[in-house]
Amino acid sequence: MKKPVIAIDGFSSTGKSSISKIIAEKLGIVHLDTGALYRGITWFALQNCLNEDGTINIEQLFSSFSLIELEFKNDTGELVLFMNHINISKEIRSNEVSNNVSLIAKQKEVRDFLLQSQRNLAEKGGIIMDGRDIGTVVLPNADFKFFLTASIDERTKRRYQELLGLGIEADENQVKENLIERDRIDSEREIAPLKKADDAIVIDNTMLTKKETIESILSHLKK
Numbered sequence: 001m002k003k004p005v006i007a008i009d010g011f012s013s014t015g016k017s018s019i020s021k022i023i024a025e026k027l028g029i030v031h032l033d034t035g036a037l038y039r040g041i042t043w044f045a046l047q048n049c050l051n052e053d054g055t056i057n058i059e060q061l062f063s064s065f066s067l068i069e070l071e072f073k074n075d076t077g078e079l080v081l082f083m084n085h086i087n088i089s090k091e092i093r094s095n096e097v098s099n100n101v102s103l104i105a106k107q108k109e110v111r112d113f114l115l116q117s118q119r120n121l122a123e124k125g126g127i128i129m130d131g132r133d134i135g136t137v138v139l140p141n142a143d144f145k146f147f148l149t150a151s152i153d154e155r156t157k158r159r160y161q162e163l164l165g166l167g168i169e170a171d172e173n174q175v176k177e178n179l180i181e182r183d184r185i186d187s188e189r190e191i192a193p194l195k196k197a198d199d200a201i202v203i204d205n206t207m208l209t210k211k212e213t214i215e216s217i218l219s220h221l222k223k
């Protein structure tokens, strides 16, 4: 039997990736965190495509796509992002990347560059992919679609704890501002905006633990 294709979209820091990872383990399928791809491109731009004033030179980035090789390697069950053979999974969580990623992700050229590889990974089934446009654009025919949401204060708390856990210095107010600003840019962009697919199941997990959110998703998968 073909294993399911599951799309998880939603606002920043609703736990999409960590929840998807656990569900993937439970179901014996692959997990792809698509946000990591946009973060990877942003990290590359910050390293290689800067104007003199420190802003990202978008045109230079577009002409550098051929220099970028993004690849997920299976490291004891977890897909880890490599760029040009370097493990960049920690670098892409930096505040600098978070502050720039939505401006990069709204570019049509960037989205086109990443679209097909995401779809290819889902071709054989057996994948849970999380992001902002998975149920609407990347995998509109996914077997199951979920849209996660939670209050901004709860999401701020979660992201702040996550950054501390990664050893990244953070200020709670700045974390909150970054989440609000990213959600705004992601929702308002012209191409593949952050929005619920018509046929997605909404889960507000403000009052739910991670375990309860996972149980809720699993109960829908069994139906």
Ligand code: C5P
Pocket: 012, 013, 034, 035, 036, 038, 039, 101, 102, 103, 105, 106, 130, 131, 132, 133, 134, 182, 183, 186
């Ligand atoms: O999931 P994460 O918060 O790491 O995503 C970082 C950013 O990448 C988002 O704020 C959004 O700008 C972009 N993104 C996107 N489409 C996706 C996944 C992420 O535009 N499918």
